[in-house]
Amino acid sequence: xxxxxxxxxxxxxxxxxxxxxxxxxxxxxxxxxxxxxxxxxxxxxxxxxxxxxxxxxxxxxxxxxxxxxxxxxxxxxxxxxxxxxxxxxxxxxxxxxxxxxxxxxxxxxxxxxxxxxxxxxxxxxxxxxxxxxx
Amino acid sequence: xxxxxxxxxxxxxxxxxxxxxxxxxxxxxxxxxxxxxxxxxxxxxxxxxxxxxxxxxxxxxxxxxxxxxxxxxxxxxxxxxxxxxxxxxxxxxxxxxxxxxxxxxxxxxxxxxxxxxxxxxxxxxxxxxxxxxxxxxxxxxxxxxxxxxxxxxxxxxxxxxxxxxx
Numbered sequence: 001x002x003x004x005x006x007x008x009x010x011x012x013x014x015x016x017x018x019x020x021x022x023x024x025x026x027x028x029x030x031x032x033x034x035x036x037x038x039x040x041x042x043x044x045x046x047x048x049x050x051x052x053x054x055x056x057x058x059x060x061x062x063x064x065x066x067x068x069x070x071x072x073x074x075x076x077x078x079x080x081x082x083x084x085x086x087x088x089x090x091x092x093x094x095x096x097x098x099x100x101x102x103x104x105x106x107x108x109x110x111x112x113x114x115x116x117x118x119x120x121x122x123x124x125x126x127x128x129x130x131x132x133x134x
Numbered sequence: 135x136x137x138x139x140x141x142x143x144x145x146x147x148x149x150x151x152x153x154x155x156x157x158x159x160x161x162x163x164x165x166x167x168x169x170x171x172x173x174x175x176x177x178x179x180x181x182x183x184x185x186x187x188x189x190x191x192x193x194x195x196x197x198x199x200x201x202x203x204x205x206x207x208x209x210x211x212x213x214x215x216x217x218x219x220x221x222x223x224x225x226x227x228x229x230x231x232x233x234x235x236x237x238x239x240x241x242x243x244x245x246x247x248x249x250x251x252x253x254x255x256x257x258x259x260x261x262x263x264x265x266x267x268x269x270x271x272x273x274x275x276x277x278x279x280x281x282x283x284x285x286x287x288x289x290x291x292x293x294x295x296x297x298x299x300x
Contacts (some may be wrong), residue, residue, distance in 0.1 A: 010154065020268055031182055033150045072175060074182050075265035079252050105169045108272075 001052045004045045012038055013070065017045060024066045030073035030081070039080035046087045054098050063097040070103075070111070078114075082121055089124030100126040105133055138209040145203035148192070153185045160206060161173065173300045176273045177213045180296050183266045183273075184217045192219035193289065200291070211299055218293040226282055226290060233280055235273040244272050270296055 001019040008014035012026035032038040066088060073081060085100065092098045102115035112128060119126040141163050144156055160181050164174045181204075188202045195201070204217040221229065236244065249267045270278060277297040282290045 010158075031186075072178065072182075074179075074186065075269040076186075078265065078269075084250055105171065108175065110172050110175060117245065117249075121252065 001049065004041060012126070013073075015042055016126075022062070022064070024064060025069065026066070026081075027069040027071075027115055029071045030077035032077070035074075035080055036075040039077070039084070042084060043080065043087070046084055046091075050087070053091060053094070063099050065099045065101055067101045068103060068115070072080060078118075082118055085118055085122035089122045092124060100124065101129050102126045103129045103131055105131050107133060136210045137205055140205065140207050142204070142206040142256065144205075146201045148185070148202050148204075149187050150189065153182075153189060156185060156204065157181060163206075169300050173213070173298060176298050177206075178296065179273050180215055180270055183270050184215055184296065187266050187294075188219045190215055191221070193222050194288070195220055200285070208241070208300075213298045213300060215296045216293065218291055220285070220289050221282070221292040223284070223288060223290055226292075229292065230282070232267050236267050237278070239271075239276070239277060241272070241275070244268060244276075248272065261298070270294075272299055 003019060004015055004017040006012075006015040009032075010029040011029060012032040013026050013030045015025055016025040016027075018024070026042075030038075068081075070081075088098050088100060100119070102112075102119070104111035104115060112130075115126060115128060142156065142159055142265060144152075145262045146152075157178070160178060185204060188204070192202050202222055203217065204212075205216045207214045207216075230292060235247070239247065248265065251264050251268060260289070277299075280292065280294045282292055284290045
């Protein structure tokens with residue numbers, strides 16, 4: 001499993017998929033100028049993950065947890081985030097140990113609702129994590 | 135008498151760099167005024183979708199006299215977002231149909247329409263995923279209106295106004 005790290009910008013999220021440290025995160029704001037170009041390596045990565053599982057199935061015991069800590073995403077990004085979640089959901093239906101933790105701030109009910117919609121549409125049960133506002 | 139306060143008013147050429155400047159201004163205002171986070175994010179969300187709609191769909195004026203515009207105001211306990219841009223007359227019917235389809239639905243139906251649209255395979259590189267109007271309708275609880283003002287045989291001005299109560 002290779003790592004994928006993309007630094008955040010004011011209009012695109014941080015992508016941190018780091019197998020060595022077991023950290024898999026998408027965080028920040030997502031409204032890149034071209035969402036299809038931005039998310040291509042992310043979608044390619046999850047496709048490779050499926051191939052990796054096929055080759056190394058017996059060696060994977062610990063769950064892989066994907067943390068989504070998104071401040072905001074636009075409608076085009078939503079399409080790609082959903083595609084990504086659907087692919088994770090597919091891997092889980094194949095029996096691979098994958099979880100999604102969808103983080104939202106306690107006073108941001110829209111982010112919770114949109115996460116619930118993402119979970120429902122990707123047919124994949126997310127864990128919802130309410131973050132306290134300090 | 136209700137007071138109207140203009141937070142942002144821009145008319146001119148719009149490219150991706152312009153959207154960064156406009157959105158930063160909106161963010162600064164929303165951060166400075168301690169309003170409810172959900173309202174803050176809905177206004178921001180709708181601003182992004184409205185500006186991106188202009189960016190993706192507006193038609194350039196061949197005479198370069200009429201430019202797109204975007205205005206954010208506060209009035210009667212509501213944020214009002216107004217955008218305007220030129221559109222080809224031949225594209226009006228399709229856009230009107232999309233706006234009417236979203237306008238006359240309840241939330242459950244809008245969510246179904248959203249789910250149907252987002253599941254489509256095709257994302258046009260310069261036109262997005264076709265979710266902008268549905269996202270605006272959902273975030274604004276369907277409180278939006280629009281008009282088409284004919285300019286000449288080829289062009290009209292499309293104006294969209296969206297309200298978010300606070």
